[in-house]
Amino acid sequence: MTLQPAISHERCSELLVPLVRGDLAPAETASVEGHLEGCTGCAGELAAVRSLLGAPVEAMDDLERARLRAGIAGGLRHEVPVADPYVHPDPDDAPRNLRRASRRRIQPGAWLGVAAATLILFAGALAYLGSGGLVVGGSDQGGGAGTAGSAEERALEDGDTGSRAPRAMDEAPDSRPLRAPAPLVVRGRTELTEKTLTRLGRTGPTFRAFARVYGSDDVGRLQGRFTRALERGLDNALLGPCLNQAIGAQPESLPAYGALGTLDGRRVLVLGFFIPGSQGPAVHRFSVRWWGLRGPGEPARCPQPLGSSGGPIGAGESR
Amino acid sequence: MAGETTDEELLEGWLQGRQDSFSELVRRHEDRIFALALRMTGNRSDALDATQDTFLIAARRASTWRGEASFGTWLYRIGINASHDLLRKKKGWETLEADPAEAAPAAAPAHGFDEGIALRVDLARALASLPPLYREAVVMHDLGDLPYDAIARLTGVGIGTIKSRISRGRRRLAELLEQPSSPGPSKDR
Numbered sequence: 001m002t003l004q005p006a007i008s009h010e011r012c013s014e015l016l017v018p019l020v021r022g023d024l025a026p027a028e029t030a031s032v033e034g035h036l037e038g039c040t041g042c043a044g045e046l047a048a049v050r051s052l053l054g055a056p057v058e059a060m061d062d063l064e065r066a067r068l069r070a071g072i073a074g075g076l077r078h079e080v081p082v083a084d085p086y087v088h089p090d091p092d093d094a095p096r097n098l099r100r101a102s103r104r105r106i107q108p109g110a111w112l113g114v115a116a117a118t119l120i121l122f123a124g125a126l127a128y129l130g131s132g133g134l135v136v137g138g139s140d141q142g143g144g145a146g147t148a149g150s151a152e153e154r155a156l157e158d159g160d161t162g163s164r165a166p167r168a169m170d171e172a173p174d175s176r177p178l179r180a181p182a183p184l185v186v187r188g189r190t191e192l193t194e195k196t197l198t199r200l201g202r203t204g205p206t207f208r209a210f211a212r213v214y215g216s217d218d219v220g221r222l223q224g225r226f227t228r229a230l231e232r233g234l235d236n237a238l239l240g241p242c243l244n245q246a247i248g249a250q251p252e253s254l255p256a257y258g259a260l261g262t263l264d265g266r267r268v269l270v271l272g273f274f275i276p277g278s279q280g281p282a283v284h285r286f287s288v289r290w291w292g293l294r295g296p297g298e299p300a301r302c303p304q305p306l307g308s309s310g311g312p313i314g315a316g317e318s319r
Numbered sequence: 320m321a322g323e324t325t326d327e328e329l330l331e332g333w334l335q336g337r338q339d340s341f342s343e344l345v346r347r348h349e350d351r352i353f354a355l356a357l358r359m360t361g362n363r364s365d366a367l368d369a370t371q372d373t374f375l376i377a378a379r380r381a382s383t384w385r386g387e388a389s390f391g392t393w394l395y396r397i398g399i400n401a402s403h404d405l406l407r408k409k410k411g412w413e414t415l416e417a418d419p420a421e422a423a424p425a426a427a428p429a430h431g432f433d434e435g436i437a438l439r440v441d442l443a444r445a446l447a448s449l450p451p452l453y454r455e456a457v458v459m460h461d462l463g464d465l466p467y468d469a470i471a472r473l474t475g476v477g478i479g480t481i482k483s484r485i486s487r488g489r490r491r492l493a494e495l496l497e498q499p500s501s502p503g504p505s506k507d508r
Contacts, residue, residue: 044493055442075375
């Protein structure tokens, strides 16, 4: 007779799903079964797992199915598939403003709009393909053209990338875009001033979009992803070290904005951060820092920033 | 066409702007995603919402599918996330106490007896009666095949807590399944 090694409740619990699916090696199966013989708690767990894995799938009825398909068709009016990953956070990040649409969802009788939605979608897809544009970086404002207060701000928000949300999305009559806002990347020849950067943080569309959607509970989840988005978008050796410096100084910062431009005649790297208030949207803040760019071959160590600005988003200003 | 076209080809069609391709993906996967969402949320209305979210997120993120897993697996993960997100904002989510009235399951069959239907209804009722945090962890792990660390990241708690929720949730589920069923009215249909 061979004695099977005793296993803990925790280990037994871990192995129940593979046991029911027949994925365990014979020795492991014997160990688990040995434990189950003397453990009513784990035997109960096994019964639950068997019920879960063995139960038939619940089906939708015809009405539910019709409502679901109509809701999806309606939602697809706002969706244009794009190839740039960093304007689209992962599924677990996105639904917050999708939820706004979700509240409009699946109305009885929504089928009436399905045919129209289909036509609009095809027209939108054609317009999108005709525009030849993919979004390079952007907020949920679709690039923000026409929303910033000055030519500089428009240039900052648009960048020199020609970045625009797909035209079909911009022109839809009730087109609140469903994308969660992502960091805006601006590359190139943009002329910057400290005043412009402060105004950008205080009233610019990107920061306002962040303030509408994100809160302090999002920071840990999104910080790494948005950092990588900026790194991909700007591709500058100083970016990573300077992001680390800024986030190290203010850990609750969420990267929202990155730019390469010129300030006072000097090439600079600018990073903007959304800092969610712990007491609600009224105290959301921004922080913008900028660093002088060095020549090629210089060590990629982040220097002290040349300057910074910050304050509440939406009102007030501070240096 | 549909029988010969793979999910991956349909996804490519959607990326090229063909809505009918995405509609076919919906038809293929809607029942499976709905069943997952129903088990996670405990009621059919929320399950429909979560299913819709799942497909709209998939439409938006179609270009990010890299093929490491099958489209169905990828979609299933999105379904778990969408259901979790929907649950997270529901009132009373922070408490471990389930509200039996809120969690009323689908109606029991009115006549006849089918063992499969009975098991399905009993399981639906038992799942709906589980505290939401337990139900979510059990469904994510046992049905969604999510590993402990992925569930921990998604829910923002430690792996030990997740293991505990799964273990307690299963034991509670087993107790509920042993109780005699008493069909009650559904408030959700």
